[in-house]
Amino acid sequence: MADSKSISPTDITDCFFHNLRAQVRPGDRLTVALSGGVDSVVLLHLLTTFSESMQLEVSAVHVEHGISTYSGEWSAFCQSLCDSLAIPLSIHRLKIRRRPQESLEAIAREARYQIFKHIQADYVMLAQHQDDQVETLILQLLRGAGVKGLSAMPTVRLLEPGKTIRLFRPLLNIPRSEILNYARLHGLSWVTDESNLDTSYDRNFLRHQILPLLEQRSPAYRKTLFRSTQHLGEAAHLLDELAEIDAENTLVTNRLSLQGLRELQPARARNLLRYLLAQRLIRLPNSTKLEEILRQLNNIQPDNHFRFIVDTLEIRCHRGLIEFLPADSLPEPIAPVVWQGEQHLVIESLQGVLKFTRQNNMGIDPARLSGQIVTIRSRSGGERFQPDCKRPRRSLKKILQEAALAPWVRNTLPLLFCEDQLVWVAGIGIDCNFQISEGSTGLVVAWHPSQINQVSTH
Known part of the structure; x- marks a missing residue:
């Protein structure tokens, strides 16, 4: 995160460029979350100023939540703005509904983030600023949050595990007053959400009723509390390092x-x-x-x-x-799927793929399957199995227990049947009666969970 001590917040352009250059690289795809409000309009304007020289691919996304009667007008404004800047815009129209014991603001944010997860970009750019950060700190204090919660919003973070798209807040160390000054100086237009004046919302009550009084007593409270979020962020980082040490000693x-x-x-x-x-x-x-x-x-x-x-x-x-x-x-047990000789068989309900190959001296005897109906099913109970020819046939339930498979995994393993005879169990093996004899070529079945998107059609 850019250090607010080393950057003069009076020059928003230099500050923004510093934050941007510290994070993005030429060729990165940046999508602005454009609400139409002054903050996101300024963010888009700033970004277009540097996009060509930094070789950035810029687009915007607008989420019409369907809460306000003016939401259609806001969408139209965002479309007109992006058209004037030659910026591609995608608009997503929703119908947000209240849920018990959840704030409408939180529900709307969750809906937006679900949309962000499907955007083809390296960064989703958010327009939160220093005042937002300070308000979040105070709200978190009132909720009794711990160190991580009090460190408030990070400048950059992954949107979801295992993905590369990141949320980036390049205005986070810039006060709202500087953003407004920039918008007026450049003659920008924006829309105003009437709900921002509704003090029944905690954030608006804090913004309009409490913070003006605090500013009378302590005009520099924004910088001071923003600095506190940075200190708390450092403390949270140290706690994470301690947790990493404990994780190394406790994860198996x-x-x-x-x-x-x-x-x-x-x-x-x-x-x-x-x-x-x-x-x-x-x-x-x-x-x-x-x-x-x-x-x-x-x-x-x-x-x-x-x-x-x-x-x-x-x-x-x-x-x-x-x-x-x-x-x-944790998927439900699958309905029977007929295997018709495919090299790859996608089992969508289990989010995986069965792969069939031919190998010498191992696998299932193809002759035993010839002319028979071969299906893939889930365990339903009562199956008996003999993967080891030197041991008697036993219940599949007992075999899975001995293999230390968790109960929630057992019923969702793919099983291969020839007619009504259990032939193969993922992770366990092949029934003795269907194992290939030495010197022959067998059918080897392998289960690959989470590889649906990596399969070519044969």
């Missing part, structure tokens, strides 16, 4: 050791759990919920199946190892 193949978590001091256990949840970019639980998660983890017995939902994540525990799973990654 990307799963958290329950015993290792229990051996940590309570404060370090909470810090580690917050860190691991934050890495998955979900809304962090409040302190009460976090304490409840730790309490349950500290009290579960080895044979219990632990399950706790946090935002879009499920926390599971099996055989002393804790997993953090996206809720939508």
Whole structure:
């Protein structure tokens, strides 16, 4: 993040250019989240000023939430503005509805971010500024947030795990007054959201009722509190470094050791759990919920199946190892799929691909499948299996338990059947009656989860 001490905020152009150059590179694709308000209009204007010299690809996105009666006019304004600047604009029209115990502002933000995830860009540019940062700090204080919450908004962060698109706030160390001065100096036009004057919203009450009084007493409060967010950001970074050390000592193949978590001091256990949840970019639980998660983890017995939902994540525990799973990654059992000799068979409901190859001295005997109906199914219960010819045929349930597969995984493994006979189980092997004899060429089946988008058609 640019250091506000080393940049004069009176020159917004130099400040913006400094922040931009520190982050982006020639050829980067930047999309401005354009609301039509003065902040995002100034951000777009500044960006177009430098885009050609820095060889940047600039576009804009506008989300029409459908909350205000004027939302259609705002969309039209944004389209007209982008047309005048020759900037491509995508408009997304939504119908936001209130949900119990959630603010409309939070629901709208969540909807916007879902749209941002599908934008083809390196950065989504947000127009939050120094006043927004200070307001967020105070609101977080009133909510009893911890160090990470009080460090407020980062200048740059990943939008979602495993992706490359980032959120970038290049105006974050610039006061609102300088943004307004810039807009007037350059004769810019913008729209005004009437809800910004509604003091029933906490942020507006703070902005219009409390902060003007604070400014009378302490005119420099913005710089002072902004500096506090930077100090808190440094403290949060140090806590993350401590959590990384604890993670190295407690993670086993990307799963958290329950015993290792229990051996940590309570404060370090909470810090580690917050860190691991934050890495998955979900809304962090409040302190009460976090304490409840730790309490349950500290009290579960080895044979219990632990399950706790946090935002879009499920926390599971099996055989002393804790997993953090996206809720939508636990699919339902699949309906039978007929295999007709394809080299690749996509199983969309399991988000994976079965690959079939021919190899010498290994795999399934193709002769046993010839002329028979071969299907891929999920486990339904009662199946019996004999992957080891030296051991008797046993229940598949028992075999999966011995393989230490978590209960939520067992029912979603793809199984290959020849008519009604179980032939192959992903991760386990081939039934003795269908194994190839030595010196012959067999059919090898391999399961590749999460590779749907990497398959070519054969």
